[in-house]
Amino acid sequence: MSTPPETISSFAFGGSASVFPDLVLARGHQVAKSHGARDAEHKFTSSLPVDVLVYLAIGVLVLAAWQFSRTGFFKAGDDVGYWIGVAGGVMMLMLFSYPLRKHFSFARSWGRVKWWFLVHMVLGVGGPVLILLHSTFRVGSLNATVALYSMVVVAVSGVIGRFIFARVNRGLHGEKMGLRDLQSRAGLEEDDARSRLAFASPVEARLLAFEQHELKARAGWPTYVRQVFWLPVQQWLTYRQCAKDLQQALRSLAQQHHWSASDLLKREKYSKNMVRQYLQAVTLVAQFTAYARFFSLWHVAHIPFVYLMVISAVVHVVAVHAY
Known part of the structure; x- marks a missing residue:
């Protein structure tokens, strides 16, 4: 993964207005290249x-x-x-x-x-x-x-x-480690004062709402069945909504700061990839207990x-x- 020309977000940190809100490298290039992140991907x-x-x-x-x-x-x-x-x-x-x-x-x-x-x-x-x-x-x-x-x-x-x-077979610990890697890279950990997604607040809100709803869902077979069969559909729908909001936010920034078409495309790709991985990580953690119950029943x-x-x-x- 190559480092974009601008790597620190002015919209997340209040710095220069010419830089790009980078989701993937928000914590630094070394975080994106960590073993945990690669394993999670x-x-x-x-x-x-x-x-x-x-x-x-x-x-x-x-x-x-x-x-x-x-x-x-x-x-x-x-x-x-x-x-x-x-x-x-x-x-x-x-x-x-x-x-x-x-x-x-x-x-x-x-x-x-x-x-x-x-x-x-x-x-x-x-x-x-x-x-x-x-x-x-x-x-x-x-x-x-x-x-x-x-x-x-x-x-x-x-x-x-x-x-x-x-x-x-990977275990709940492994799934949660993967989710924490992606939380760190997106700046969505609980101890972060401000998310790297602050430039696209609807996306930030949807991701956090998706995580809270699924990881704190009431235990029971209705929830397990829904998480196994319907949650992937919900994940896809949430991703589509987030991708649309990201596209709008980034295109607005592109007009303000005169990004080239290739730069805009690269930044959209990085942003959407992070959102997709984050939603998938939440889904895997949420589904773990459900699949464990189904495995016992099987x-x-x-x-x-x-x-x-x-x-x-x-x-x-x-x-x-x-x-």
């Missing part, structure tokens, strides 16, 4: 694209398995189909190595948990895809039907769980289907080898 901008890529990859794998099953190259009961099923079953069985590593003391020295979780996710995708391929996307006997559909439910539940887990619902899948899979394997 990365966290706030990278999560959704990664999620989209993961779910697209899963969709492509399932579609490829379905297309291959249509070729007639094998059937569920022949040798090829049988060993595909065995491979998928072994991968599903290996899924239990992650909770083993995580919860049992004798397994604490078996490497870092995050790598086990990564393997758990890979197995949780690969195993069900191979089982679907083994079944050729058809069901026959009752026990096979129960085993297949319980596996599908567990797999879909696992994808949902991964989405929620990604939003709680865990309660997920476990019974895991047991059903295991029992029905054992019955299916016994039936296949007995008859």
